[in-house]
Amino acid sequence: MKFSRLILANLFRKKVRLILTIGSFAIALVLFTFLAVVKSAFSRGTEIAGADRLIVVSRIGLMQLMPISHRDKIAAIPGVKAVTHNHWFGGVYQDERNFFPQFVIDPENQRKVMTELVVPDDQWNNFLKDRQGAIAGARTAARFHWKIGDRIPIKTTLYGGGSSEFNLDGIYHSDRPGGDESQFWLQWKYFDENAPAPVKSTAGWYVVKLDSPDDAVRVAKAIDEKFGNSSFETKTETESAFAAGFAKQFGNIELLILTIGSVVFFTLLLVTGNTMAISVRERTSELAVLKAIGFSGRAVLFFVLAESIVIALAGGFMGLALAYMAIPVISVAMTGLLPPLILSKSLLTLGIGFALFVGAASGLLPGIGAMRMRVVNALRRA
Amino acid sequence: MAIPLVYNVRSVKARWTSTIVALVGIAGTVGVFVAMLSLARGFKATLVSSGSADNALITRAGATSEMTSGVSIDSVKIIQDAPGIARGGDGALLTPEAVLMAPIPLRSTGTDANVVLRGVSPNVLSIRSNVKIVEGRMFRHGLSEIVVGKNAKTTYSGLTLGSKIDLGSGHWQVVGIFDAGGSAFDSEVWGDPHLINGAYNRPDTLSQSVTVHLTSPAALQQLRDSLTTDPRLNVDVTREIDYYAKQSTRMTTLITILGGFVAAIMAIGAVFGALNTMYSAVAERGREIATMRALGFNSWNVVLSFLFEALLISFVGGILGCLAVLPLNGLTTSTMNFQTFSNLAFAFKITFDLLWMGVLFALIMGILGGMPPAIRAASRPVATALREL
Numbered sequence: 001m002k003f004s005r006l007i008l009a010n011l012f013r014k015k016v017r018l019i020l021t022i023g024s025f026a027i028a029l030v031l032f033t034f035l036a037v038v039k040s041a042f043s044r045g046t047e048i049a050g051a052d053r054l055i056v057v058s059r060i061g062l063m064q065l066m067p068i069s070h071r072d073k074i075a076a077i078p079g080v081k082a083v084t085h086n087h088w089f090g091g092v093y094q095d096e097r098n099f100f101p102q103f104v105i106d107p108e109n110q111r112k113v114m115t116e117l118v119v120p121d122d123q124w125n126n127f128l129k130d131r132q133g134a135i136a137g138a139r140t141a142a143r144f145h146w147k148i149g150d151r152i153p154i155k156t157t158l159y160g161g162g163s164s165e166f167n168l169d170g171i172y173h174s175d176r177p178g179g180d181e182s183q184f185w186l187q188w189k190y191f192d193e194n195a196p197a198p199v200k201s202t203a204g205w206y207v208v209k210l211d212s213p214d215d216a217v218r219v220a221k222a223i224d225e226k227f228g229n230s231s232f233e234t235k236t237e238t239e240s241a242f243a244a245g246f247a248k249q250f251g252n253i254e255l256l257i258l259t260i261g262s263v264v265f266f267t268l269l270l271v272t273g274n275t276m277a278i279s280v281r282e283r284t285s286e287l288a289v290l291k292a293i294g295f296s297g298r299a300v301l302f303f304v305l306a307e308s309i310v311i312a313l314a315g316g317f318m319g320l321a322l323a324y325m326a327i328p329v330i331s332v333a334m335t336g337l338l339p340p341l342i343l344s345k346s347l348l349t350l351g352i353g354f355a356l357f358v359g360a361a362s363g364l365l366p367g368i369g370a371m372r373m374r375v376v377n378a379l380r381r382a
Numbered sequence: 383m384a385i386p387l388v389y390n391v392r393s394v395k396a397r398w399t400s401t402i403v404a405l406v407g408i409a410g411t412v413g414v415f416v417a418m419l420s421l422a423r424g425f426k427a428t429l430v431s432s433g434s435a436d437n438a439l440i441t442r443a444g445a446t447s448e449m450t451s452g453v454s455i456d457s458v459k460i461i462q463d464a465p466g467i468a469r470g471g472d473g474a475l476l477t478p479e480a481v482l483m484a485p486i487p488l489r490s491t492g493t494d495a496n497v498v499l500r501g502v503s504p505n506v507l508s509i510r511s512n513v514k515i516v517e518g519r520m521f522r523h524g525l526s527e528i529v530v531g532k533n534a535k536t537t538y539s540g541l542t543l544g545s546k547i548d549l550g551s552g553h554w555q556v557v558g559i560f561d562a563g564g565s566a567f568d569s570e571v572w573g574d575p576h577l578i579n580g581a582y583n584r585p586d587t588l589s590q591s592v593t594v595h596l597t598s599p600a601a602l603q604q605l606r607d608s609l610t611t612d613p614r615l616n617v618d619v620t621r622e623i624d625y626y627a628k629q630s631t632r633m634t635t636l637i638t639i640l641g642g643f644v645a646a647i648m649a650i651g652a653v654f655g656a657l658n659t660m661y662s663a664v665a666e667r668g669r670e671i672a673t674m675r676a677l678g679f680n681s682w683n684v685v686l687s688f689l690f691e692a693l694l695i696s697f698v699g700g701i702l703g704c705l706a707v708l709p710l711n712g713l714t715t716s717t718m719n720f721q722t723f724s725n726l727a728f729a730f731k732i733t734f735d736l737l738w739m740g741v742l743f744a745l746i747m748g749i750l751g752g753m754p755p756a757i758r759a760a761s762r763p764v765a766t767a768l769r770e771l
Contacts, residue, residue: 020658027651031644038640060550060582061483062496062723063449090450099632155444198585231551231583235485246718248493267410271655274403278662330643337636 003299007306010283017275018311024272025315025358026322029351033323034330036350037341039258044178044339045243051213053113054220055242056206059233063088065202066232074206077222079215084109085203089186091154091164093144099336100140102154102184104191104204113209116176117183123148123170131190134166137181141171143335152184178342182335207239272315273362276308280366287370288378297371304367305360312359313352320351385679385687390694393663400659401695404751407655408699408744411648413707416740418641420710420732422634425717428728429630432565433623435599437509440592440609443616447629447722448481448591455587457615464608466601467594470508475595477503480575482582482590483724484549486538488716495725496718497538498566499549501575509595513567518543518558523574529558531568533727537716541571550581566626569716569727593622629721649747656751660692664759671759672767681760688759692752693745700744704737 011018056074058064068085075083087104107128111119119127119135127133136146146152150168166186174181192200210219220236227234237245280287287300324343331341394401433439440461445451453461458478461467468475480501485494504523507513521527528549530541540547545556554573562568579586596602599621606619664671671684711732719726 016661017658020654020661024651024654024658027647027654031647031651034643034647061485063483064582090446092444092446096446096628097631198588245493248488248491263410263414267406267651271403271407271651271658274400275658278400334636334639337632337639 003303003306007303007310010303010307011310014279017279021272021275021311022315022318024275025312025355026319028272028358029316029319029355030323030326032354033320033343033347033351034327035258035262036347037323037327037343038338040344040347041339041341043244043247045247046240049238049240049243050116050209051238051240052210052216053239054208054210054216054223054236055239056208056223056234056236057242058205059224059235063204065199065204066206066234068201068203070203070206070227070232070234073226074208074223077219077226079211079219079222080208081211082109082112082209083206084113084209085188085206087188087191087199087202087204089154089156089184089191091156093152093154097336098144100137100143100182100184102186104188105185106188110185113207115209116174116179117172118175119170119172127169127187130167130169131187132164132166133169133187135170135172135185136168137183138171138173139181139335139340140184141168177344178340180339182339208236272312272358276311276362277366280304280363280370284370284373284378288373288375291373291375292379301367301371304370305363308363308367309356309359312355312362316352316355316359319355320348323351324348385674385683387690390687390691393667394691394694397663397666400662404656404659404695405699405702407652408696408747409703409706411645411652411747412700412703412740412744414641414648415645415743416704416732416736417707417710417730418637418645419736419739420707420730422637422641423733423736424728424731425637425726426627426630426634427731428564428568428726429566429626429719430623431512431563431626432567433621433626434510434512435621435623436511436596437622438594438596438602438605439620439622439625440594440617441590441620443618445618448479449483449722449724451590452588453478453590453592453617455589457617458589458592460612460614461592461594461609461617464605466596466605466608468597470505472505475505475509476592477506477509477594478575478589478592479503480578480584480589482578482584484571486540486547486549486571488725489537489539492539495538495716496723497534498570498722498724499578500570500572501578502572503575506572509593510562510567512565513560513562515558516561518556521557521573524577525574526552526554526577527557528554528571528573529560530556530572531570532559532561533568533714533716534571535559536714537569537725537727550578551583552577552581564729566629566726569725629719632721633717633719645743649743652747653751656692656696656747657754659695660688660752660755661758663691664688664755667759668762668767672762672764675764676768684760685756688756689749689752692748692756696744696748696751697741699748700741703744704740708732708737 058066071083071085074080084106089102089104091102093100111124123135127135134152146168148168148170151165152168153163153165155163172181208219208223210216216238220238223236224234290300291297327341327343334341440453441448441451442453462474462476482499483496484499486497487493488495507520515529516532521529535541541556543556543559547554547556575589576586594605596605602619602621609615609617609619674684675681710730712729714727714729716725716727718724
């Protein structure tokens with residue numbers, strides 16, 4: 001483009017200011033992506049939930065156990081493809097800070113229901129044969145540098161207290177991006193044999209796989225009606241409704257982070273917008289000269305806009321690159337506190353779009369001013 | 383001789399637009415910094431104030447929270463006679479408690495939250511002396527009555543005085559509201575342990591935890607030695623205050639890391655804003671500075687003068703940021719504690735030292751943002767700057 005040298009020369013007129021403005025943009029973008037990523041981590045459960053799955057918990061409370069006999073009764077309901085059951089194990093690996101969720105699973109049905117959590121067949125077969133076997137999610141295994149074949153001691157209050165050792169037979173991966181790879185699975189049979197009397201032959205919750213997601217409402221109702229007026233009533237929800245209910249309990253914190261963050265984000269934009277306006281104002285006489293030698297008002301507007309958009313894009317790309325490098329590091333630092341932080345492509349696109357918009361908006365006002373100014377007045381001022 | 387401070391105050395006023403931008407940048411950063419820290423402190427203070435140094439919590443050995451603990455009725459009988467436990471008119475000051483979570487809808491969203499339902503012994507008010515009934519009366523043992531913490535009343539629906547609510551298979555009436563001094567108990571619902579166990583099909587021979595009142599804070603060691611060496615028992619003895627401090631660690635760490643990271647990024651942004659403002663201040667005043675130098679002020683005076691200007695802007699920005707978040711003090715919000723999965727209401731806690739830290743933070747940003755431009759101002763040759771007309 002034939003004016004690119006002029007635009008470049010204008011850009012580098014005040015190098016310190018250029019660097020600071022690009023830097024402010026970059027920082028606004030880092031902040032934007034970080035907050036967006038944290039927000040999505042809080043609501044991840046809802047986004048990745050299977051549409052064709054239901055969660056059945058006890059009506060009277062999350063931690064209440066239900067008899068294992070519910071399993072066959074649920075399986076008999078038309079529209080149910082498979083049922084599996086879980087227990088919350090709640091043990092401690094070395095120290096309480098090393099938290100990860102431990103589920104007692106039903107190996108027979110686990111893979112039929114949780115289809116997106118993939119374990120290689122040979123590892124799975126070893127697990128089936130091993131009563132004290134365990135399977136860990138890839139994220140948890142990487143966090144503690146576990147290898148297949150390791151013995152993992154878990155302190156528990158069940159089994160009369162003390163520590164139980166489990167053999168790591170396999171590692172599962174999620175084939176959905178952002179899936180939960182932090183769980184630790186144990187065998188239900190082994191758990192049930194050793195559990196104290198009130199926990200024997202029970203399930204913490206059931207997960208139901210449906211023939212079709214359209215059936216969710218009908219099947220959920222059928223399950224709750226089946227156990228209505230029994231001593232173990234149930235509450236059945238789709239997996240996403242269940243996750244959303246959980247996420248809503250954090251609600252206020254998330255809202256606070258977002259409110260605070262957006263206030264500050266706009267503050268940073270104010271700073272950059274102001275700088276751009278100043279740099280155009282300082283050059284009024286030059287722009288007037290350009291018009292005097294025959295450039296149209298639109299050309300002048302174009303010069304100003306091009307400059308501010310180049311700054312915004314440079315800052316935007318730099319900010320996203322920084323975020324791209326920093327977020328995996330933060331994600332590791334927050335293991336056990338937050339689900340993994342994932343920077344998605346759509347978020348990157350949104351970030352660039354945002355930078356473009358702000359760049360254009362901050363160049364537009366001074367640019368229009370420059371386009372409309374009368375050459376004589378502007379020249380006289382200088 | 384130093385350059386009069388009035389000079390800086392006047393020049394700040396003369397360039398008020400860029401001053402305001404720098405002010406807002408610093409105020410915003412300080413505001414977020416203080417708000418995040420106060421959130422983390424409020425959460426921690428709520429849990430820590432739940433515990434008392436005079437009380438000890440007895441749980442099954444290895445249990446990470448009351449939820450995963452269990453103490454049998456036989457163990458409770460042994461614990462009753464242990465040394466170090468204070469005794470009142472009707473025996474040992476000890477409350478074996480049934481603790482579970484009941485789904486009760488949040489007022490704000492209408493979705494269920496996990497509310498702690500705690501079965502307590504009749505003498506619980508003399509064990510937890512920070513808990514007072516403020517409305518209605520204490521529940522009567524043997525009746526389906528409950529008392530509700532003051533935050534639970536406002537956070538969850540259906541828990542006002544006199545209302546009836548179904549929990550488990552039981553129908554309960556709210557007969558009193560208690561104030562536990564802003565602690566975690568304020569988010570709980572208390573009732574008769576035997577009826578609660580009945581309503582939830584739980585064996586009445588098992589409590590989740592036992593809280594005892596000690597004869598003195600120092601008696602903890604005596605009690606612990608006696609209980610942990612007793613072969614009939616398998617328990618951990620924790621000072622109540624330590625137990626609750628531990629329950630707050632994960633959430634406090636999360637808020638501190640998140641808030642610290644956001645505040646750090648913003649601080650860099652605010653320093654950039656301050657640098658930009660001060661650099662343009664220096665650029666616009668090249669001749670003024672040169673004139674002052676020509677009048678006999680040395681470069682050290684000029685550096686000090688510009689630094690003072692930057693500090694003035696950042697100080698006012700810091701104060702404004704603190705003032706902006708001050709109304710948050712005492713504001714109650716609720717969240718789920720990761721470590722127990724139970725819902726908990728807590729308040730922002732803005733203390734004087736937090737405000738002081740906020741202003742200090744602003745001044746550091748001012749120095750970082752003001753120093754390079756100040757040095758540039760002082761280092762330009764007088765003759766060149768004066769020639770710039």
